[in-house]
Amino acid sequence: MAKALASGGIPTWSVIFPVAAVLILASLSPSSANGLGAIALFAALIFAVFAAVYHAEVIAHRVGEPFGTLVLAAAVTLIEASLIISLMLSDDGGNSTLARDTLFATVMIVLNGIVGLCVIVGGIKHGGQGFQVSGASAFLIVLITVATITLVIPVYTLSAAGPVFTSSQLILVSTVSLAAYGVFLFVQTVRHRDYFLPALGASDEELHMPPPTNRVTALSGVFLLVALAAVVLLAKTLSYPIESGVRHLGVAEPGALVGAIVASLVLLPEGVAAVQAARRDRLQTSLNLALGSGLASISLTIPAVAGVSLLLGKPFVLGLGSKEIVLLVLTFGISILTLGEGRTTVLHGAVHLVIFAVFAYLLIVP
Numbered sequence: 001m002a003k004a005l006a007s008g009g010i011p012t013w014s015v016i017f018p019v020a021a022v023l024i025l026a027s028l029s030p031s032s033a034n035g036l037g038a039i040a041l042f043a044a045l046i047f048a049v050f051a052a053v054y055h056a057e058v059i060a061h062r063v064g065e066p067f068g069t070l071v072l073a074a075a076v077t078l079i080e081a082s083l084i085i086s087l088m089l090s091d092d093g094g095n096s097t098l099a100r101d102t103l104f105a106t107v108m109i110v111l112n113g114i115v116g117l118c119v120i121v122g123g124i125k126h127g128g129q130g131f132q133v134s135g136a137s138a139f140l141i142v143l144i145t146v147a148t149i150t151l152v153i154p155v156y157t158l159s160a161a162g163p164v165f166t167s168s169q170l171i172l173v174s175t176v177s178l179a180a181y182g183v184f185l186f187v188q189t190v191r192h193r194d195y196f197l198p199a200l201g202a203s204d205e206e207l208h209m210p211p212p213t214n215r216v217t218a219l220s221g222v223f224l225l226v227a228l229a230a231v232v233l234l235a236k237t238l239s240y241p242i243e244s245g246v247r248h249l250g251v252a253e254p255g256a257l258v259g260a261i262v263a264s265l266v267l268l269p270e271g272v273a274a275v276q277a278a279r280r281d282r283l284q285t286s287l288n289l290a291l292g293s294g295l296a297s298i299s300l301t302i303p304a305v306a307g308v309s310l311l312l313g314k315p316f317v318l319g320l321g322s323k324e325i326v327l328l329v330l331t332f333g334i335s336i337l338t339l340g341e342g343r344t345t346v347l348h349g350a351v352h353l354v355i356f357a358v359f360a361y362l363l364i365v366p
Contacts, residue, residue: 101259116352154319163319181299
């Protein structure tokens with residue numbers, strides 16, 4: 001990216017990739033998404049992911065931190081909510097647990113998969129990496145609170161049968177989630193912006209490059225939207241062969257596995273960007289991306305899906321099972337320990353990846 005910024009333009013591949021992804025998507029129907037068709041769709045998805053990461057980095061370099069990491073987080077959250085809602089509406093009879101399974105998978109992928117991979121990649125290349133505890137703590141305080149209220153509390157409420165909220169409870173939880181996220185954004189971007197700023201490493205060439213021009217930034221904004229739209233549409237198209245494949249495997253809980261796969265596809269852009277930042281010894285940026293995506297997913301997707309559920313009368317199950325609650329509590333506890341010291345090692349990353357491996361295995365063998 002540094003060379004492109006220095007030359008005042010954007011590379012050709014970053015324009016061709018999202019356009020190629022859209023063309024491949026348009027030329028293939030969901031019914032043809034098998035065999036070579038599925039391979040073509042996965043290739044298009046990879047094209048779109050790398051293009052989205054590049055253009056998001058251009059915009060982030062222009063607007064600076066922590067605003068830059070909000071760009072990709074907000075965009076991915078919007079398309080994730082759209083994907084969940086579209087699948088809920090298109091599914092025969094409605095999939096009442098899809099939002100819950102996808103959001104739980106998002107938290108596990110972000111806190112264990114992406115954070116663990118970033119920490120271990122950065123640890124192997126740079127040794128221990130530092131970050132600001134105040135910023136990481138702010139993320140975790142809100143994320144743990146909102147996730148517990150939305151995914152755990154429904155199991156113990158008494159007003160409705162089953163792990164669900166009543167209409168009034170859904171409205172309350174949605175309001176609380178939006179309010180908490182709004183306060184967090186105020187803290188992140190205004191009151192305590194310095195908590196989320198990465199240290200300027202002398203070895204990081206990109207940080208010392210001049211910011212892109214308004215023209216380049218505008219072009220990147222357009223192609224970022226194209227690439228992200230391609231990602232979510234490709235993920236939706238691929239959900240059909242994924243569901244078919246999952247059923248063919250005969251797993252006990254196919255819905256949970258489908259939700260995890262869809263969440264993984266949607267989180268690819270942020271995951272790639274976060275790992276790239278860790279390799280450049282910018283763990284703070286990695287954490288801003290990863291934790292920001294998890295927090296935004298919970299805080300913004302729940303109100304969006306709840307609104308559709310209330311308007312259309314679609315069933316909406318939020319409460320997790322006992323196994324998932326244990327994994328969630330373990331993840332939050334280890335995350336507090338990992339992000340509570342201001343410095344990470346390979347050991348921290350390895351432990352998070354172990355938890356992620358257990359989560360992934362239990363999706364197949366519950």
